[in-house]
Amino acid sequence: MPPWVVADIHRVEARELRPGQVGRAVRDLRQYARDSHRVGSAASLGCPCCEPGTRWTLEVALQALPPRSRVALRALLRPFDDEIRRKTLPDPTAPPDSPWWERRVAY
Secondary structure: OOHHHHHHHHHHHHHHOOOOHHHHHHHHHHHHHHHHHHOOEHHHHOOOOOOOOHHHHHHHHHHHOOHHHHHHHHHHHHHHHHHHHHHEEEOOOOOOOOOHHHHEEEO
């Protein structure tokens, strides 16, 4: 990531998350993308009712980042999100207004 993106992420972590939380979430998402076919549900990526999980943490960061940094972080996450979508199926029982990662199940 360019230094200006990292600086913006540090500012977001200081205000809305914890130091290092975005980096850990990116690593966890990468690992989940590799193993998502083995997991029973993508809901393990986090839910707003509980402790925010991996994908929720990243969504908080994305929403709080300035536009240019948001684009850079989304570009980093896109291959992992695409892999999770490829390895999972839509959950017909999930609420339609839930984030996409909560509407996926392993097949």
